[in-house]
Amino acid sequence: MNNHFSKVLTVLALSLSMAGCQRPWAASPSLGTTDVPVDKTLSADPQLEAQISPYREEVTQKMSEVVGTAPVALVKGEYESPLGNFVVDLQLAQAEPLYKKPIDLSLTTNGGLRVPLPEGEITTGNIFELMPFENELVVLTLKGETVKQLFDYAAEKKFAPIGNATYTVQNGKATNIRINGKPFDMGRTYTLVTSDYLAGGGDNLNMLKDAVQTERLGLLLREAILQQIRQLAAAGKPVTAETGKRVTILP
Amino acid sequence: MRRRDFLKTTIAGAAGVSLLGMPFTAEAAQRITLTILHTNDQHSRIDLFPDDGRKYGGMGGMARRATLIEQIRKEEPNVLLFDSGDIWQGTPYFNFFGGELEYKLMSQMKYDAATLGNHDFDNGLEGLEKMLPHARFPFLSANYDFSNTILQNRFAPYKVFEKQSIKIGVFGLGIELAGLVSQNNYGETLYLDPLDTAREMVQELRQNQQCNLVVCLSHLGYKYDDGKIDDVTLARQVEGIDLILGGHTHTFLDQPEVVRHASGHETLVNQVGWSGIFLGRLDFSFSKKTRQKTGVRTAAVPVNRPVTTS
Numbered sequence: 035m036n037n038h039f040s041k042v043l044t045v046l047a048l049s050l051s052m053a054g055c056q057r058p059w060a061a062s063p064s065l066g067t068t069d070v071p072v073d074k075t076l077s078a079d080p081q082l083e084a085q086i087s088p089y090r091e092e093v094t095q096k097m098s099e100v101v102g103t104a105p106v107a108l109v110k111g112e113y114e115s116p117l118g119n120f121v122v123d124l125q126l127a128q129a130e131p132l133y134k135k136p137i138d139l140s141l142t143t144n145g146g147l148r149v150p151l152p153e154g155e156i157t158t159g160n161i162f163e164l165m166p167f168e169n170e171l172v173v174l175t176l177k178g179e180t181v182k183q184l185f186d187y188a189a190e191k192k193f194a195p196i197g198n199a200t201y202t203v204q205n206g207k208a209t210n211i212r213i214n215g216k217p218f219d220m221g222r223t224y225t226l227v228t229s230d231y232l233a234g235g236g237d238n239l240n241m242l243k244d245a246v247q248t249e250r251l252g253l254l255l256r257e258a259i260l261q262q263i264r265q266l267a268a269a270g271k272p273v274t275a276e277t278g279k280r281v282t283i284l285p
Numbered sequence: 286m287r288r289r290d291f292l293k294t295t296i297a298g299a300a301g302v303s304l305l306g307m308p309f310t311a312e313a314a315q316r317i318t319l320t321i322l323h324t325n326d327q328h329s330r331i332d333l334f335p336d337d338g339r340k341y342g343g344m345g346g347m348a349r350r351a352t353l354i355e356q357i358r359k360e361e362p363n364v365l366l367f368d369s370g371d372i373w374q375g376t377p378y379f380n381f382f383g384g385e386l387e388y389k390l391m392s393q394m395k396y397d398a399a400t401l402g403n404h405d406f407d408n409g410l411e412g413l414e415k416m417l418p419h420a421r422f423p424f425l426s427a428n429y430d431f432s433n434t435i436l437q438n439r440f441a442p443y444k445v446f447e448k449q450s451i452k453i454g455v456f457g458l459g460i461e462l463a464g465l466v467s468q469n470n471y472g473e474t475l476y477l478d479p480l481d482t483a484r485e486m487v488q489e490l491r492q493n494q495q496c497n498l499v500v501c502l503s504h505l506g507y508k509y510d511d512g513k514i515d516d517v518t519l520a521r522q523v524e525g526i527d528l529i530l531g532g533h534t535h536t537f538l539d540q541p542e543v544v545r546h547a548s549g550h551e552t553l554v555n556q557v558g559w560s561g562i563f564l565g566r567l568d569f570s571f572s573k574k575t576r577q578k579t580g581v582r583t584a585a586v587p588v589n590r591p592v593t594t595s
Binding site for chain 1: 332344349350352353355377378382390407539541561565566
């Protein structure tokens, strides 16, 4: 403390002479940086550490909780993939009871699915790694033309899995679009379940900002994934993806 | 960088001393200093970021912040500690314990007040109500009307703190919840215009409560391009606030933004990023005689050095 004080005095004395000739006094605030880093030069407060410790142990334990089992790993891929199909399908399954009506379409992007689901036991920690973001599920009502733009986007980018629909990619455009088994009708609106992130134009899905209606479901995507896997496990079912052909690519 | 800040601040401080023509100690005896420490958007970051090469890896951590705060409390006579919202959401600690640990640790650090961020509604009004008993500090909220909810009468709009006869009036402002938070989660909470509310608060705190310093804890966000109300707009359009401690936009400011009003009154806007990577610090000085604010320093001098035991 003494040492520090004398250091301050020395600098004060030094700067007095400098200040005298260089800096006129102004009544405005003297602004240096306000940020004091919380870094490794600081030791952890033992009292707080003791309080955190049991919670930390429980977090670690819960993250290693097994929620389900996958006979094969669910991986990402172009257009449609085990992981992409699994997520868009569960978005529909988990959203519909909250929305209380059938939903026409489901969308995710590969960028939002951070890691594959591993073969074997799936832990809560795996799901946090797959979906670390606090993204919430929303239901958008889209005009026919917006839906067409969305399918063209999916056909061109190859990284946007769509659920409850099939289509053909021809010359980089989506053709022969069928939604819930019926031919796509440009003249009507469709509902789409996706994350609030993508609904806001994330991954350049700018057409989604033209939604005529946005309804939040109050359910995080990560929570929806966990619920789906827990429900499968409770029913004695493995974690698998539906593999029916969804996207046909013409040369 | 730190050294430059150190010198800059010291030079300005020294110039003030020389102009007053008083020795250092005599000048110091005439003033009262108030140290304001603050965080925003802690996002349940209890533990430090893993030191794995990521940005801010190895930084943050609430137990370390407690050490830093305790150290400053030992050095400074008058310390106030505030948070500007979004205490919750972002790590499994929140998912598993609903915010209990965050409130407990902030209580241990002796936070003086906080305001509500949008993510503090993530477990609904019920989730918030359930956790409030763990917080031994008040949440200040002037522009949310909870009258028609289970949280009616649970939040004061402002609180007046007194430190060595200096009165510090602190009020809270929150962001519009519609479109940002699911309505299931905020229910019948009404959002009131932040500018009108702030004007009322300034009137109340300056005229009726006779405060010497007015501080706003805001979760409005620093600055937007689309005309949405932000901290800079608030600073420009409402005169009489000395300091706006912001949040929501996770903005790292190298130094506070100063908004000067025609009357000469200055409003500072500050924000310290997110996740408790930094602790914000501002040191105000007041004349002992008039209790008027005489200056503010945001020097990192006494705190930006390694902890030593000597």
